[in-house]
Amino acid sequence: MHRYRSHTCAGLREADVGTSVRLSGWVNRVRDHGGLLFIDLRDHYGLTQIVVDPDSGGFATAERLRSEWVVRVDGQVKARSPETVNARLATGMVEVFATEIEVLSEARELPLPIFGEPDYPEDVRLKYRFLDLRRETLHANIVKRTQIIAAMRREMTGAGFAEYTTPILTASSPEGARDFLVPSRIHPGTFYALPQAPQQYKQLLMVAGFDRYFQIAPCFRDEDPRADRLPGEFYQLDLEMSFVTQDDVWNTMTPVMTRIFEEFAEGKPVTQDWPRIPYDEAIRKYGSDKPDLRNPIVMQPVTEHFAGSGFKVFANMIASNPGVEVWAIPARTGGSRAFCDRMNSWAQGQGQPGLGYIFWRKEGEALEGAGPLAKNIGPERTDAIRAQLGLGDGDACFFVAGEPSKFYKFAGEARTRAGEELNLVDRDRFECCWIVDFPFFEYNEDEKRIDFAHNPFSMPQGGMAALESQDPLTIKAFQYDAVCNGFEIASGSIRNQSPELMVKAFEMVGLSQADVEDRFGGMYRAFQYGAPPHGGCAFGIDRVVMLLCGAKNLREITLFPMNQQAFDLLMNAPSPATPTQLRELGIRVAVPPKA
CATH class of the missing domain: 2.40.50.140 (Nucleic acid-binding proteins)
Structure with a gap:
């Protein structure tokens, strides 16, 4: 034996x-x-x-x-x-x-319990992660993670992709966050960067003729803590395809990811034909470019019903500024003063003056609107709003007004809040979609200039003609995100493979041709030697696993995560380098004084 x-x-x-x-x-x-x-x-x-x-x-x-x-x-x-x-x-x-x-x-007295998995302070759980990983739920999540990644590899191979490994020590790239820098001992005073994504390498693979690439890619970003991303590093299912339109990317990856979700969804329904929702439409309907489609609430503009009405706050705003709109957030079953008052109090807690509302109730045989707004705008306008939104007895509606670019995020948060409070969200399903036609540029308020809204290597819709003659803030990109249950799970685009277009796009954000050649010389040179049209995307493995495990926190699906202060309590990292290490690298540390 x-x-x-x-x-x-x-x-x-x-x-x-x-x-x-x-x-x-x-x-x-x-x-x-x-x-x-x-x-x-x-x-x-x-x-x-x-x-x-x-x-x-x-x-x-x-x-x-x-x-x-x-x-x-x-x-x-x-x-x-x-x-x-x-x-x-x-x-x-x-x-x-x-x-x-x-x-x-033998085991010493345990610093945290394994059996029963009671809640326990996170710092203890991370310091003793090797014990924490013995707990049944976390252990099962990690096993499921490996199974999901194996399924991704199987599905991608079955779809005709081959896995290629790209470098970890590379050059800095503008992916929207700070780089982690690695000093070079052989070349004193110079630094490598850990890749924020394999973006340039995968495009170079297409130029090199490899056609369909994928990789389970580690990515590194030195950014502040976020609820939906672990500090430091994350993994993505990275992919690129040659001679494709964005429809080809969607038509390839929708069935691949649908099968993966179905395999691990434990019987929960999964969207089969992912809708393609333009960015502008998503903002107006859901107040977000990553909408949770399990929430049935769809916002609508109702500006005309408040223009010239007795509700002077909105009416005066509309009259004085043609850019002002009023959006309605319908809330079925929310027709009680207590619920409406709770929503109003929540809005005030978000720094808003309040959240106007109307709710409808039967008075005998008549259906009447109630609340301060209903009294101010009168029964005809109140009923017109109800009819437009398809509401009835026991329903409510909330209203936000102003320039949409300034209030849409709050409106989206109110939509989410109402859907969750009223239990309208069907939590036992996976609702997926593609958000398409993202803006190519945005205005950087801090630096008072035009900046890339998303991936700078995307192809602008309209090509060179759009860059030369169109208002930059109206240009769309062949750019798209995949969204599931309110989480962005992928981002991608059709790439700009023209060196002239590439230079023009970067010139519009303040970089010269010399800057482009210096910072992106590999791609710039490659595009001058026969670059195929190509595009792709990257699915965030951590977020996909979190959704399929039903976890609330990315640390519940990751083996050895850092805490929210980007500190590894188990390995005690980061830690100071020794004088010998610094001397070999030719580095002197100047720690800023504590505030």
Whole structure:
């Protein structure tokens, strides 16, 4: 028999009854039932119940066991009695009567509990991550992550892609965040950058004629903590295709990702034909470029109903500024003053003056609007709003007014809040879509100049003619995001493969041709030697896994994450370099004084 095990702790079944087996694993817990000891033995694969009676040769050892000790158990497989069968366990029809127990490793008093998984301070969980990873839910999430990545590789290979590995030590690239820099010892005073994404390399692969590339790519961004991204590093399913339009990218990746979601959705419905929603439409309907389509609330403009009305706050805004609009946020079943007042209080907590509302209720046979706005605009306008939005008895509607560019984010947050508060969101499904036609440029308020709104290597719609003659802020890009349940899970575009277009686009944000040649010389040169039309995207693996695991935090699907201050409590990183290391690199550290 093998030194440590003949089976895993998930491997025994009724067919094994009567056989001698050897198991090894961790003591999940010990229960004493009147002198008869029951040990739940756990390994990576599952759990088996061990029974130790006072006559067993292993009883004296079993009495010493504590949680998380590592042991080897020899014994006989027996069928459980009908009343003790545990249908929740794969091994729940059998148990092992121990004949010998060997302690392989003892465990000190645990700094956090493993069994039962109660909430525990995050700093302790991260410092003792090797223990935290033994907890059932987190362990299962990590296993599912590996399975999802394996499925991605299988599906991409099946779709005709080949996996190529791109460099980790590279040059700085404008991907929207700060680079992590790596000093060069061989070339003193110079630095490599860790890749924010393999963007330039994958485009160069297309120029090199490889046609369909993918990679499970590590990416590094030195940015402030965000709720939907871990600090420091993340992984993405990166891909690129030659001789394609954006429709080809969507038509290729929609079925690939749909199959992956279906495989791990545990029966939850998944969108089959992902809708393609223009960016401007998404902003007006949902107040977000990553809308949660499980929320049925769709906003509508109702400016005409307030123009010249008795509600002077809105009416005066409309009269004095042609750019002002009023948007309605319909809220079915929200027609109570208590709910409307809660929404109003929430809005004030967001720094807004309030959130106007109307709710409808039956007065006898008549359906009447109630609330301050209804009184101010009168019954005819109130009913016209109700009819436009398709609302009825027991429903409500909230209103925001101003220039849409200044209020759309708040309107989207109010839509989300109303949908969640009223339990309108169907949480047991995966609703996916493509957001398309993103703006190519945006105005940088801080620096008072035009800047790229998204990926600077995207192809502008209209090409050179648009760059030369169109208002930059009206130019759209062949650029798109994939969204699922309110999370951006992918971003991509058709690329700008023309060196002249590339220079012109960067000139519009203040960079010269010399700057382009200096910073992006590899791509700039490549595009002058026969570059095919190409495009692609990158799916955020961490976010996809988080959605499929039903986790609320990216740290629940990541092996060894940092905390929100970008500190690795387990490995104590970052830490100071030694004087010898700094001397070899020719670096002197100047730490800024603490405020």
